[in-house]
Amino acid sequence: MKSQAVRAARPHLFRAAVATAVSVAGLVMASSYIEGADGLIDQLRSSTSNGNxxxxxxxxxxFILGGILAVRSMATALRKALEVRLGDARGVPVALALSILGYLLVILPGLELLGVNLGGLLLGGAITGVVVGIAAQQTLANFFAGIVLLTVRPFTLGEHIVLRSGPxxxxxxxxxxxMSLFYVALQTELGPVQLPNAGVLAxxxxxxARGPDPETAHEDAEPKDGGPP
Known part of the structure; x- marks a missing residue:
């Protein structure tokens, strides 16, 4: 199973490695030829056209194109690997989360190269993030717990399990x-149950119970006194 996942992800990982190298080279080139700390936009506005x-x-x-291609390739590689291991499309939400994080890592340095003031932008984003985080605390907890469950896989689809949890x-x-990013669906004797991932992770x-206890079954199989061997 692991070898199949590696084979499915290998071409996308190679593409991601090449794109990352191109993106890093572009970042170094842009940083070297941008004069001053005002950014690329002010440099293009204030100076005549030159080689720099x-x-x-x-x-x-x-940098931008290489970064976008690298993020997309990494997300595709992760999705392919998880699809092989899980046997379905559970890798899609995890790949989406990786894509969001990767695009942020490309966009923020890109804005800094352009000369956008990230201080005020990050401050406003931090305040907004705190408000949204408080309002959606349970949803975010289930989301990140879902990523952990899909990655670690303490159980698989079709497995008979017992969950013991106070929450x-x-x-x-x-x-x-x-298994999704927010809930685990469990088929119990009383019917289907949707359990939040945060509670399942804890x-x-x-x-x-898959059948009779092995020790009990072994004792039952032993001949009784006076019985046939």
Whole structure:
């Protein structure tokens, strides 16, 4: 299974490595030819056309395009690998989360190269992030717990498990029917149950009752006194 996941992700990882090298080279080129600390936009406005401006623009374009291609290739490689391991499309939301993080790592340096004041932008983003984080605390907890569960895989689809957790309100036993970024669907004797990922991640997880206890079955199989051997 692991070898299949590696084979599925290998071409995308190679493409991501090449794109990352191009992006880093573009960043170095743009930083070297941007004169002063005002950024590329002010340099193009205030100076006549020269070789430095051309190389700065080329470096900036290489950085942005290479970074975008690298992020897309890495996300595709992760999605392909998870699809092989999980047997379905569970890698899509994880790849989406990686894409968002990767694009931020490309956009922020790009804005700095252009001369955008990131101080005020980051301050406003931090305040907004705090407000949104407080308002959506439970949703974000389930989201990140879902990423951990999909990556670590303490159980798989179709497995019979027992969950013991205070936040979940006790014990749940059943067959895992679905795993998403927010909920785990468990088929219990009383019917389907949707359990939030944050509670599942904090739960004690064990195998469910798959049949008679091996020791009991062994004792039952032994002949009784006076019985046939």
């Amino acid at each position: 401006d051309v190389f700065a623009v080329i470096g900036f374009v290489l 979940l309100g006790g014990e749940y036993e059943g067959v895992v029917r679905d 739960a004690a997880i064990g195998p469910g």
